[in-house]
Amino acid sequence: MNALLEDLKWRGLIAHSTDEEALAAHLDAAPVNFYVGFDPTAPSVHTGNLVQLLLARRLQQAGHKPYMLVGGATGLIGDPKEAGERTMNSAEVVAGWVERIRSQVERFVDFDGPGSATMVNNLDWTQQISVLDFLRDVGKHFPVNRMLARDVVARRLEAGISYTEFSYVLLQSMDYRELNRRxxxxxxxxxxxxxxxxxxxxxxxxxxxxxxVHALATPLLTKADGTKFGKTESGTVWLDEGLTSAYAFHQFFLNAEDAKVIDYLKVFSFRSREEIEELERATAAEPFRRAAQRALADDVTDLVHGTAERKAASDAAAALFGKGDLADLPASTLDQVMTEVGAARVNTLPSITEAMTLAGLVDSKSAARRAISEGGAYLNNVKVTDADLQLAPEHLLANRFAVLRRGRRTVGGVVLG
Incomplete structure (x- = not known):
């Protein structure tokens, strides 16, 4: 068995492949040109796409050459979803998303050296083909009965599916043929x-x-309860820091379930098998230390946001719960933290009891007073002893932020302006 495929199998990265023995021989014979595609149906790629980006990185590190496709054509249509027809975005919106996603994708593979990556856009060849040529040259090779039997199409037939989405498979198939020919x-x-x-x-x-030719598919990652990985109560975990901050991204992976964290480490980390197995033993012996979760969060955040942003996120989490100095955090990190904890926005500074209520730490001002009298209220990690305290500019971090905490774990805040 090819060493690369063996490693991918151990990491749980192979759900399907076409003739595994033939693929192994193909990978052993010479460097392989491979491709993976990303449709711009949103302004950013997300944690689900990250699995494919890191698989491309692994293949490239093994000596193979990546073609990273951003679907300027297929993104105008969108792959059929079980939930129903997609909203079609304008050509201008899709073109803008192509450039945003291209810049994100480029960070994960190397564009220098003998196996250097190449970026491609399927609009470059699709827009040149006439409808008649497309139907004669591509459509004639697709039996309709097979297209109707596809799972997502079969499930959509009763509610209805447009010819546009029904024909998506032809466009993606043509991508493979064009990249093979070119x-x-x-x-x-x-x-x-x-x-x-x-x-x-x-x-x-x-x-x-x-x-x-050959194909390989990774499994869809899930949480322990079977729900989709990469979804939170607040929505999708994006790779774009403007949509999901580095702090929120780090926290998402830090909160991975014990039952799944080793699976996630195998997929998202480039640590060796020996290192991951040691983390697995440590987690089984002392799960409260969350060694695997910390390794996962640090490794993935380093890859996506860089070491400096990861360190800032780690420092912010430590400071937030009293294990560091909040005053040392930059304003940009404090802003991320306040957004993540759902801090209240105010135009004038409130009293401490009003601030705790606005921040959602307590249900009422009287409950805030009780928390203060019991010694369980903190302002910027300093215990509050005066229930009549009026917040003033000197209580603000970076002239805008007041971090509030009730007890050890319940955090909120107010942001001025």
Whole structure:
């Protein structure tokens, strides 16, 4: 078995593959040109896409050449969803998202050296094809009965599916053929939810060009209860810091469940098997220390946001719960923290009891007074003893932020302006 595939298997990164033995031999024979695609149906990629980005990184580190596709054409349509028809975005919006996602994708692979990555946009070849050429050259290779049998299509038939979304599979399949013809790409990777689209591209190349190519799909990550990984009560965990701050991103991985954290480490960390197995033993022996969660959060945040942002996020979390000096945190990090804890925005500084109520730490001013009298209220990590305290400019961090805490773990705040 190919060493790369063995490692991917151990990491739980292979859900499906086309003829595993043939793929292993293909990877052993010579450096392989492979591709993975990202549709700009949102302004950023997210933690689910990160699995594919890091798989591309692993393949490149093993000596293979990545083609990173951002779907300027397929993004205008969108892959069918079980929930119903997508809202079609304008060409201008999609073009803007293409550039944003391109800049995100570029950070995860190397564009220098013999196996340097190449960025491609499927709009470059799709917009040049006429409808008649598309139907004659691509559509004739797709039996409608097979298209109807695809899971997502079958589930959508009763409620209805547009011809636009029904035909998406043809466009993605054409991408594989174009990249094979133009660049000799012989492997496509993606998530298991894309397996039907991916294998349709393999089949198109076999039917139209008599080419034998390969495919590999990763499993969809889930939480312990089976729900989708990367979703929180506040929404999707994005890779764009403007949509999910480095602090919130770090906290998301830091809060990984004990039952799943080792699975996530295998997927998202580049630590060796020995290191991960040691963390697994440590977590089983002393789960309260959360060694695996800390390693996971640090490793992934380093990859996505950089070491400096990760350190700022770690320092902020420590300071927030009294293990560091809040005054040492930069204003930008404090702003991230206040957003994450749902701090109240105020135009004038309130009293301490009003501030605790606005921040959601207590239900009423009288409850705030009780918390203060019991010694359980903190302003910027300093115990509050005066229930009549009026917040003043000297109580603000970076001239805007007041961090409030009730007890050891309940944190909120107010932000001036």
């Amino acid at each position: 660049h000799g790409v012989t492997l496509q990777t993606g998530g298991s939810d894309q397996w039907g689209n991916i294998t349709a591209g393999v089949e198109l190349l076999r039917r139209s060009d008599q080419e034998r």
